[in-house]
Amino acid sequence: xxxxxxxxxxxxxxxxxEGRLTRRELLxxxxxxxxxxxxxxxxxxxxxxxxxxxxxxDVTGIEEPIPVERRDIFEHVQQPTRLQLVSESVAVSGVVxxxxxxxxxxxHKVYVKLDPQYEHLLRPSNNGLLVAEVIATDxxxxxxxxPGEHATFHGPLVLDRGHxxxxxxxxxxxxxxxxxxxxxxxxxxxxxxxxxxxxxxxxRPWPVAIRVVxxxxxxxxxxxxxxxxxxxxxxxxxxxxxxxxxxxxxxxAVVRLASLVRAGEYTLYVHAAKGQDMGEAEIRxxxxxx
Amino acid sequence: MRRWSRxxxxxxxxxEAAALLAITALAATARLWDLGAIGxxxxxxxxxxxxxxxxxxxxxKRYFVLLSRGNSNFLLYQxxxxxxxxxxxxxxxxxxxxxxxFSILTVPLTYAIGRTLFGRSTGLIAALLLAVxxxxxFLGRLALLDSTLTFCVxxxxxxxxxxxxxxxxxxxxxxxAAAGLAVDAKVTGVLVLPVLGLALLLTHGYSRxxxxxxxxxxxxxxxxxxxxxxxxxxxxxxxxxxxxxxIRRVSHVPWYxxxxxxxxxxxxxxxxxxxxxxxxAAIRRSLGDILLATWILVFGVFQQAYPLKAFNYLLPLVxxxxxxxxxxxxxxxxxxRRSWVAAPVALTIVLAASLPPVWSAVRVxxxxxxxxxxxxxxxxxxxxxxxxxxSQGSAQYVLAFYGRRDAxxxxxFRLATILPGGTVVRxxxxxxxxxxxxxxxxxxxxxxxxxxxxLVFYTNAGDDPPEDPIVRSSTQRQFQRLVEDYGxxxxxxxxxxxxxxxxxxxxxxxxxxxxxxxxVERDVMRIEGxxxxxxxxxxxxxxxxxxxxxxxDERGNFVTTVPVPATAGPVFYLVxxxxxxxxxxxxxxxxxxxxxxxxxAGTMGDVETPALADQGQGAAARVGGE
Numbered sequence: 052x053x054x055x056x057x058x059x060x061x062x063x064x065x066x067x068x069e070g071r072l073t074r075r076e077l078l079x080x081x082x083x084x085x086x087x088x089x090x091x092x093x094x095x096x097x098x099x100x101x102x103x104x105x106x107x108x109d110v111t112g113i114e115e116p117i118p119v120e121r122r123d124i125f126e127h128v129q130q131p132t133r134l135q136l137v138s139e140s141v142a143v144s145g146v147v148x149x150x151x152x153x154x155x156x157x158x159h160k161v162y163v164k165l166d167p168q169y170e171h172l173l174r175p176s177n178n179g180l181l182v183a184e185v186i187a188t189d190x191x192x193x194x195x196x197x198p199g200e201h202a203t204f205h206g207p208l209v210l211d212r213g214h215x216x217x218x219x220x221x222x223x224x225x226x227x228x229x230x231x232x233x234x235x236x237x238x239x240x241x242x243x244x245x246x247x248x249x250x251x252x253x254x255r256p257w258p259v260a261i262r263v264v265x266x267x268x269x270x271x272x273x274x275x276x277x278x279x280x281x282x283x284x285x286x287x288x289x290x291x292x293x294x295x296x297x298x299x300x301x302x303x304a305v306v307r308l309a310s311l312v313r314a315g316e317y318t319l320y321v322h323a324a325k326g327q328d329m330g331e332a333e334i335r336x337x338x339x340x341x
Numbered sequence: 342m343r344r345w346s347r348x349x350x351x352x353x354x355x356x357e358a359a360a361l362l363a364i365t366a367l368a369a370t371a372r373l374w375d376l377g378a379i380g381x382x383x384x385x386x387x388x389x390x391x392x393x394x395x396x397x398x399x400x401x402k403r404y405f406v407l408l409s410r411g412n413s414n415f416l417l418y419q420x421x422x423x424x425x426x427x428x429x430x431x432x433x434x435x436x437x438x439x440x441x442x443f444s445i446l447t448v449p450l451t452y453a454i455g456r457t458l459f460g461r462s463t464g465l466i467a468a469l470l471l472a473v474x475x476x477x478x479f480l481g482r483l484a485l486l487d488s489t490l491t492f493c494v495x496x497x498x499x500x501x502x503x504x505x506x507x508x509x510x511x512x513x514x515x516x517x518a519a520a521g522l523a524v525d526a527k528v529t530g531v532l533v534l535p536v537l538g539l540a541l542l543l544t545h546g547y548s549r550x551x552x553x554x555x556x557x558x559x560x561x562x563x564x565x566x567x568x569x570x571x572x573x574x575x576x577x578x579x580x581x582x583x584x585x586x587x588i589r590r591v592s593h594v595p596w597y598x599x600x601x602x603x604x605x606x607x608x609x610x611x612x613x614x615x616x617x618x619x620x621x622a623a624i625r626r627s628l629g630d631i632l633l634a635t636w637i638l639v640f641g642v643f644q645q646a647y648p649l650k651a652f653n654y655l656l657p658l659v660x661x662x663x664x665x666x667x668x669x670x671x672x673x674x675x676x677x678r679r680s681w682v683a684a685p686v687a688l689t690i691v692l693a694a695s696l697p698p699v700w701s702a703v704r705v706x707x708x709x710x711x712x713x714x715x716x717x718x719x720x721x722x723x724x725x726x727x728x729x730x731x732s733q734g735s736a737q738y739v740l741a742f743y744g745r746r747d748a749x750x751x752x753x754f755r756l757a758t759i760l761p762g763g764t765v766v767r768x769x770x771x772x773x774x775x776x777x778x779x780x781x782x783x784x785x786x787x788x789x790x791x792x793x794x795x796l797v798f799y800t801n802a803g804d805d806p807p808e809d810p811i812v813r814s815s816t817q818r819q820f821q822r823l824v825e826d827y828g829x830x831x832x833x834x835x836x837x838x839x840x841x842x843x844x845x846x847x848x849x850x851x852x853x854x855x856x857x858x859x860x861v862e863r864d865v866m867r868i869e870g871x872x873x874x875x876x877x878x879x880x881x882x883x884x885x886x887x888x889x890x891x892x893x894d895e896r897g898n899f900v901t902t903v904p905v906p907a908t909a910g911p912v913f914y915l916v917x918x919x920x921x922x923x924x925x926x927x928x929x930x931x932x933x934x935x936x937x938x939x940x941x942a943g944t945m946g947d948v949e950t951p952a953l954a955d956q957g958q959g960a961a962a963r964v965g966g967e
Contacts (some may be wrong), residue, residue: 079397128359130818213815253811254798254844255831256824260922291810294825300914305922309824309831311798311811311844340841 103215108172110138110208117299121211121224124207127188127282127322128155128222129293141220143169144203147196148180156186157280157295161223163204176215183223187280187295191237191323194226202228221235241274241330242266243323250337257308257336263298263323266330273302277325281306283336286316298323314340360465361452368472371699372441372481377434379705380712383735385484386742388419389436393742395423398431401612402710404748407954410436410583410734410757415569416417416552417525418443418489424623433712433743434486434804444481444488447474451660452496455503455667458629459542467667469620470614470691476606477659479705486527489658493523495659498636499535505537505546517558521565529657532639544628579765583757586767590755592650595701599645602652608698610691611662621672630668636661651911676757707801711736711843713796715743717833717845722746724796727761729784730797731820734758740797741808749787750779751796751823752816788827789851795832798826799843826853828921830873849874850923852895857917857925861932866905873897882916884908893919909933 117124124139125131145165152159161183165173169328173181183204185193196202210216219308225234247259275298283292291312296304317336323329327338375923381389390405395416407416412828422439430436442828455464471477481488497519504512514674516537523530541547563570574581579789593600603612620636622630640658644650670691674683718728718740725747728740732750747761758766766783768776787793799821800811812821823829829846838840852872859868874880875892891901896958911933916926 133815136907177941252834254622254834256829256846258922271828292812299918300916300926301885305923305924307825307828309798309821309829309844310643310848311821313811340839341836 053264092149104126105135105174105210107137107210108174108208110141113141113143113169113172113212114138115140115142115205120225124222127186127280129186129212133213134211134221135216137208137210137218139207140205141208142203142205143181143220144201145169145173145181146240147198147200147202149198150195153295154297155295156293157190157278159185159190161196161226163184163202172218173217174210174216176217182211182217182219183219183226184219184221185226186222187278187324188223188322189222190278191327191329192234193224194228194235196226196228200228201224203285216220227237237329237332238327240266240328241277241323241325243321243330243332245319245332245334247319247334247336249335250339251310252339252341253314254309254311257310259306259308259319261296261298261304261306261321261323263302263330274328275300275302277302277323279304279306280322280324281308281321282320283308284311284318284320285312291317297339308327310336310338312338314338344439344635349599357461357465361449361468364452364468365445366467367469368478369441369445371408371472371478371703372444373438374703376437377484378710378713379707381433381436381484381739381742382708383732383738385433385436385739386447386952389422389431389484390738390742391416392419392422393435394812395419395506396426396431398426399584400745400949401742403763404738404759404963406759406763406765407575408572408579408583410759411587413487413903414527415572417493417522417568418486421489421566422484429538433484437482439963440484440488441481443492445478447477447488447495447660447669449494450492450499451663451669454495454499454502454660455664457506458627458632458664459498459671463664463671465667465689466670468665469688470663470666471610471660473695473699474607474611474659474694475695477656478699479606479702480653481684482657482702482705484652485653487653488856490523490530491657491660493519493526493530494533495660498536498660499522501533501537501540502632505540505544505632510557513554513558514561514662517562517566521562522918524545524566525568529640529643529654532643532657536632536636536639539639540628540632543631543635546628554645564928582767586755587649588759591648594650596645598650599655604653606652606698606702607659608694610694611659611666614666614669615662618662618669621669622665624774631823631936633661633668683926688819701850706837708736708799709801709837711739712743712832713835714799714845715740715746717835718744718746718795718797720801721833726794727792727794728795728797731799731817732779732871736799746793749783749793751820752779753777756777780816784823785853788848791851794848796829796846796848797828797843800844800909812881818874827851828923849877849921851875855897855917855919855923855925856916857927859915859927859929859932861905861909861929864905865902866909867900867902869901870915870925871897872925873899873917873923874921877920879917880921882914882918884913 099251124135128134143165145163148162148164151158151160162180163183164179166182173179174279183206185195197213199236203226204220204223206220206223209219209221211221227233232341242264244264245259246258251257259281261279263274264272265274277295277298279298281294281296282290284290292308294306296306315338317338318333319336320331320333362765385406390401391407393401394407401927418440422436425439427437441589447466448471452468474938497516497612500512500516500519502518508737520533520635523533600612619634622634637658644654648745670687674687722728727747727749728744728964729749729751730737732752732754734750734754736751737748737750740746750758755768755775757768758779760766763964769778812818817875824846828849830849832847833839833845834843850872855872857870861864868881870879875893875895875897877893878890879893879899880890888906889901889903891899893899909929911930912928914926914928916924918924
């Protein structure tokens with residue numbers, strides 16, 4: 052003797068085969084399907100708490116056109132995948148609280164107390180200050196203001212996942228004040244000499260010797276304290292490695308790169324800057340599997 | 342007539358046994374084939390190491406404690422493995438064979454549950470679904486606790502099913518014993534108790550319980566938990582500390598993480614069948630359906646709600662999903678039972694759909710090369726040379742297990758670390774981020790003290806497609822920087838399928854940046870350097886002029902004395918450059934203050950640079966070579 056529920060199922064199965072179901076049986080099937088779906092939704096909701104979405108700041112009224120030369124807005128930015136783009140170009144103003152230089156990525160960080168009309172952009176992780184990050188390659192053209200100075204900061208507005216999604220302008224490609232109204236004029240006064248082997252096996256250390264000398268000075272004396280920024284670019288144009296360094300008191304730097312990149316052809320681009328003085332160089336590298 | 346019927350029954354029984362045997366053989370083949378192709382992973386090495394210690398391996402006692410650092414699990418699997426080690430000796434493949442045997446035995450057990458609750462065809466289909474489950478095969482081939490847990494849970498459910506089907510109380514006691522063993526395997530095994538409890542509530546089966554049967558069951562359960570109690574007694578406070586750390590761990594994954602895991606490892610057969618099966622179970626509501634539904638409900642809701650999630654946590658659910666899937670398939674076949682081709686076609690589709698996940702499960706190449714790297718270290722590194730590797734908490738134990746070397750992690754994780762010798766380092770937990778102790782705190786200290794001499798970088802990704810970067814995560818980038826900052830020299834590369842997978846670097850410095858100091862006594866300058874390249878010559882310059890060349894010792898330090906240069910002053914730089922170009926400088930301000938400042942002092946005009954040497958590998962050596 053089958054229980055009631057078993058008999059009902061047998062009947063539903065029979066009617067399914069025959070293609071005939073009464074409204075009651077259809078309702079029963081629908082009820083079960085909906086119940087299962089509801090259970091699945093409740094179960095899904097149990098796990099939902101760990102995927103909180105980040106609210107993007109409202110950039111209405113502060114956006115501006117991107118400069119023509121900045122179509123690739125994250126060019127020369129170290130690890131751009133950690134940045135979540137909010138707006139491609141904004142302008143905000145405030146008073147500089149402090150300025151730091153990070154020797155690991157070569158960036159200047161300008162911490163800004165925003166004017167009241169821009170404060171809504173900040174997130175709790177900002178601790179009340181917006182960060183405007185001037186990347187190494189922009190050092191010759193971007194004026195770095197002093198603490199206490201009031202300035203306007205231009206560049207893409209992003210959230211930095213590496214810093215709990217704080218809001219920053221990165222790269223900050225222009226800083227203007229009452230006296231500085233546009234980009235600084237870079238001076239190509241540095242010559243960069245790079246020495247390294249042209250071929251290396253994957254994983255092997257690749258020491259790159261860099262010497263910076265004045266471009267038009269014949270006595271060969273080197274320049275110390277020059278900020279160096281290195282980018283290793285693959286044959287398809289993807290940057291796979293960034294590193295910052297600084298020339299020593301002898302005007303030199305030996306940058307050790309562990310060549311943990313895929314086998315292939317690469318270009319090492321070296322950018323040197325000391326204030327508005329700058330120079331560039333590039334060399335080729337072939338990385339072999341064995 | 343009765344004789345013919347008995348003969349037919351025997352023939353069916355023989356066919357059924359043959360089918361079950363074939364299915365079990367299929368499961369065994371998938372779980373045992375080429376089991377030692379890749380060495381153990383981190384967690385596997387921990388369990389294998391613990392078992393080796395239980396089996397009496399004195400050397401490994403230095404690296405492994407008999408306590409779980411994670412979810413405070415107990416040691417059932419390790420005890421079984423220790424017995425196998427005692428019989429056959431310590432090996433990595435044996436650790437996986439033991440786990441695989443538990444996984445294989447779960448297949449006939451699943452058949453037994455299906456046969457008990459629904460009939461022989463459902464049992465056989467369920468066994469087949471489990472045998473070809475890519476997820477079960479993948480985990481069954483790893484020396485983890487999950488296969489043992491799943492076996493114990495399935496055994497408990499089988500005993501529970503026999504009891505609710507009207508079996509004697511001995512099945513209830515067997516259920517209690519199996520539940521106790523499940524907890525011994527992994528603490529989440531305790532969930533079988535609410536599974537049966539909920540099923541009894543829904544079916545009113547609790548009326549069969551007596552005070553005597555409950556009391557005996559409780560005693561049996563507690564007796565089987567004796568190993569766990571012993572562990573609690575032995576390591577009480579540490580156990581509670583680990584438990585406290587563990588329950589604060591959170592996985593930041595989307596809500597659909599587990600369905601995604603199932604789809605990735607198991608394909609879509611069980612994922613598609615599962616909701617259909619639940620509908621069927623909800624309509625039929627037979628005793629078996631309710632038991633299976635509560636099995637899925639209790640384990641599924643717990644894992645979905647528990648903040649810590651991992652790819653292996655769903656395994657105890659898979660036999661239940663296989664049974665429900667089999668139930669749905671069997672029902673679907675009954676709907677089209679007039680067609681003789683339907684059953685073979687349906688089974689062929691299921692098998693064909695399972696093939697790609699099975700192939701993927703058998704051909705996993707994660708952590709390839711770590712075992713070989715450990716063997717290389719065992720042969721080539723000094724016995725007291727420590728090694729550090731990228732880790733999510735356990736990878737360093739692979740090097741300790743195979744290489745018998747002091748191994749340390751580099752990475753961000755919320756797990757305690759057992760230092761060589763048994764010292765326990767708990768993670769400094771923060772609510773907003775994963776701990777950084779093993780990225781910024783411990784690595785520089787261990788490198789500076791000389792306890793770590795080798796850095797091991799590995800990648801799980803092959804170079805096909807070549808666009809995949811070797812260094813992709815933030816932790817990998819930081820480890821790469823560690824290799825560079827400490828002058829890592831590549832001493833060995835492990836290749837797998839002709840692709841480089843593991844790189845072993847020997848550090849050549851003890852500090853990321855060398856340091857230079859000097860003092861003056863009468864007319865002698867005493868110069869001290871630290872953190873230069875080990876055993877390398879260091880050239881000293883003062884005010885841009887060559888002063889002396891000294892030899893750094895085996896720790897990268899040196900002390901030398903030179904006459905005070907005639908031009909000495911507070912702002913001129915003393916510069917030290919070693920043969921690798923590592924550089925340090927200092928002025929004399931701490932001795933002479935800022936007096937006697939010359940107009941051009943300390944500018945680049947004062948510095949005469951040594952000439953550049955040849956290009957190539959020698960580039961790094963040229964600066965100090967002048």
